Amino acid sequence: MSVHVSQSAHKIQLWRRLGSVQYRDSSLLQRQHLSSFSSKADRNDDLVTLEASPDTGVATLRMHRSPANSLSMEMMQSISGAIRKAESDRKIQSLILTSSLPSGIFSAGLELTELYQPDLARLPKFWESFQQLYLDLYGSRLSTIASIGGPAPAAGCMLSLSCDYRIMTDNPKCTIGLNESQLGIVAPPWLAQQYIDVIGNRNAELALLLGTLFTPQQALTVGLVDELVCSGDSSIDEMAQRKAAEFIRIPPKARVAAKELTRGTQIAKLSGNREEDTEFFCSFVTTDTVQKTLGSYLEMLAKRKK
Numbered sequence: 001m002s003v004h005v006s007q008s009a010h011k012i013q014l015w016r017r018l019g020s021v022q023y024r025d026s027s028l029l030q031r032q033h034l035s036s037f038s039s040k041a042d043r044n045d046d047l048v049t050l051e052a053s054p055d056t057g058v059a060t061l062r063m064h065r066s067p068a069n070s071l072s073m074e075m076m077q078s079i080s081g082a083i084r085k086a087e088s089d090r091k092i093q094s095l096i097l098t099s100s101l102p103s104g105i106f107s108a109g110l111e112l113t114e115l116y117q118p119d120l121a122r123l124p125k126f127w128e129s130f131q132q133l134y135l136d137l138y139g140s141r142l143s144t145i146a147s148i149g150g151p152a153p154a155a156g157c158m159l160s161l162s163c164d165y166r167i168m169t170d171n172p173k174c175t176i177g178l179n180e181s182q183l184g185i186v187a188p189p190w191l192a193q194q195y196i197d198v199i200g201n202r203n204a205e206l207a208l209l210l211g212t213l214f215t216p217q218q219a220l221t222v223g224l225v226d227e228l229v230c231s232g233d234s235s236i237d238e239m240a241q242r243k244a245a246e247f248i249r250i251p252p253k254a255r256v257a258a259k260e261l262t263r264g265t266q267i268a269k270l271s272g273n274r275e276e277d278t279e280f281f282c283s284f285v286t287t288d289t290v291q292k293t294l295g296s297y298l299e300m301l302a303k304r305k306k
């Protein structure tokens, strides 16, 4: 146990060092450019839909926060709420997580306007919602299947990593991975650990350093996704339903106990370290260096669109 604690402390130290170039520089408060990217607080609950089918035991959680299912605080709370709602129905044993946006984008990761020139009172709550979403999805009693019909960068990839099984559309334009380093930021230790657990240490090491976004074929090769759906094959939804049925045939107690074997330690680790993790995130993201890089990244996104 003490080994885990010291390893975790070391990882956080590395994480902190990256952001410690200029700590909480006052220029953060000068909201002079990129004014169109002001922080948004969602005002309605219509961000996700949960459709539960007691006959099959499968619930489908559809994300539809336009335009890219980026994860604002309210979006993360809505997803967490829907997971808990599905879990509270004892007839439900499996959850399919998918997007119903017309673009097909699975999730563009954290809402960048929550990170760039952030509302400092909201920032810790935003991060706690991210931690909570990880704990709710990764630790769910349900068998969880990510049906990934479009891009899933960064925290979008986290959503899929937190599921038990990942099915992706085989379209090279749909990429997946933890690309944080390309934004001048770094994934938190618990998210990096998920990556390591799924694709192995060396693959994760390289991909985290380079901020790699994998094409579906590459993702299949490294084990980041479990199955690809080619256009013309049976639809991704049908495949997800089939996989859900396969999980449901396993006695639930055994299935949940098996999940605990591989995920319990990481879940306990973050659960016991949330305040410290939040503190580090807030100090890291508000450094002048990170803010400048995030500003440039947002500009690049806007230009690319034009």
Ligand SMILES: CCCC/C=C/CC(=O)SCCNC(=O)CCNC(=O)[C@H](O)C(C)(C)COP(=O)(O)OP(=O)(O)OC[C@H]1O[C@@H](n2cnc3c(N)ncnc32)[C@H](O)[C@@H]1OP(=O)(O)O
Pocket (backbone or CB within 6 Å): 067, 068, 070, 071, 103, 105, 107, 108, 109, 110, 111, 112, 113, 151, 153, 154, 155, 156, 179, 180, 183, 185, 186, 187, 188, 281, 284, 285, 301, 302, 305
């Ligand atoms: C400090 C420690 C924290 C560490 C953890 C970080 C985890 C994260 O999740 S950071 C977020 C990383 N996310 C990204 O890098 C994704 C950026 N987006 C894209 O690469 C692309 O948008 C896409 C591949 C997801 C989709 O490309 P597509 O060409 O189909 O659509 P776009 O025209 O680019 O985007 C549509 C629309 O959505 C807005 N948008 C995209 N991503 C985000 C985002 N993460 N936050 C806020 N808004 C986003 C984009 O600006 C477009 O908006 P408009 O239509 O209004 O122009």
